Amino acid sequence: MIGGILEVRNLTKKKDQTAILKDISFSVQKGELVSIIGRSGCGKTTLLRCINCLEVFDKGYLRVDDIEVSRVNGEKPQSNAKEENDFQTKARKIRQKVGMLFQTLDLFSHLTVLENIILAPVVVKKEPKEKAIERARELLEKVGLKGYENRYPYQLSGGQSQRVAIARSLAMNPEIMLYDEPTSALDPELVGEVLNVMRDLDREGMTQIIVTHAMSFARSASDFVIYMENGEIIEIGSPDKIFDHPSDPRTEAYVRLFRE
Ligand SMILES: Nc1ncnc2c1ncn2[C@@H]1O[C@H](COP(=O)(O)OP(=O)(O)O)[C@@H](O)[C@H]1O
Ligand SMILES: [Mg+2]
Numbered sequence: 001m002i003g004g005i006l007e008v009r010n011l012t013k014k015k016d017q018t019a020i021l022k023d024i025s026f027s028v029q030k031g032e033l034v035s036i037i038g039r040s041g042c043g044k045t046t047l048l049r050c051i052n053c054l055e056v057f058d059k060g061y062l063r064v065d066d067i068e069v070s071r072v073n074g075e076k077p078q079s080n081a082k083e084e085n086d087f088q089t090k091a092r093k094i095r096q097k098v099g100m101l102f103q104t105l106d107l108f109s110h111l112t113v114l115e116n117i118i119l120a121p122v123v124v125k126k127e128p129k130e131k132a133i134e135r136a137r138e139l140l141e142k143v144g145l146k147g148y149e150n151r152y153p154y155q156l157s158g159g160q161s162q163r164v165a166i167a168r169s170l171a172m173n174p175e176i177m178l179y180d181e182p183t184s185a186l187d188p189e190l191v192g193e194v195l196n197v198m199r200d201l202d203r204e205g206m207t208q209i210i211v212t213h214a215m216s217f218a219r220s221a222s223d224f225v226i227y228m229e230n231g232e233i234i235e236i237g238s239p240d241k242i243f244d245h246p247s248d249p250r251t252e253a254y255v256r257l258f259r260e
Pocket of ligand 1: 015016020039040041042043044045046047052
């Protein structure tokens, strides 16, 4: 173990014989905010899904807090039932430690804001309803939506929906939050309110990984930035390094697109 709350080592993921993640390695310390940037199709979503164990990788090592999973090169995961079970058990534990927010607004449309937030704590974690409601109210206040308990998703703006979705994830007390382009589906004037919630969570010490095209946010809020291309990490570094002094010409070519 190298330390940090998240460690990814030599992770490779294939789809249809093609490697869509190649030898990915990085680690994240508790409380850090990490941005992952790169062109569409470079593997950002797949990487988040592997970290959250929504997808099984083919090779490499993943550790979230104290839960480790690994795959050996060429191994068929399904070839060994006991190992597969073991993997799935650990994957479940990892999913409990990692919250994930998607680009699309995915609240349950037939449930109120409050019901959306308490559903998993009550149904999955068997928390007493009163306690879950109390916590949901605190979380709504944290994301700036005090008083929105009884609204339905159709009565929310996109920015408000994403903030409820963040509160819903936080209700499960994750150790790490992953966000996949959380502001890409939003009107520009609503982007800031979602990013500000992440800044607040950062101040409180939450560990967060954000796939984003919001470059000014990545530059100002990240502890470090990962630039990916074709399933590979091309460069990892401070915002200053990645945006102003990249060492790889491919990084330079990408970040140049966002310079004014
Ligand atoms: N289910 C799938 N089957 C085959 N290829 C896929 C599948 N999902 C994604 N891919 C491919 O994997 C690559 C990475 O996709 P993705 O992780 O969604 O990239 P990004 O999030 O950076 O846009 C892309 O080339 C995409 O076409
Ligand atoms: Mg994606």
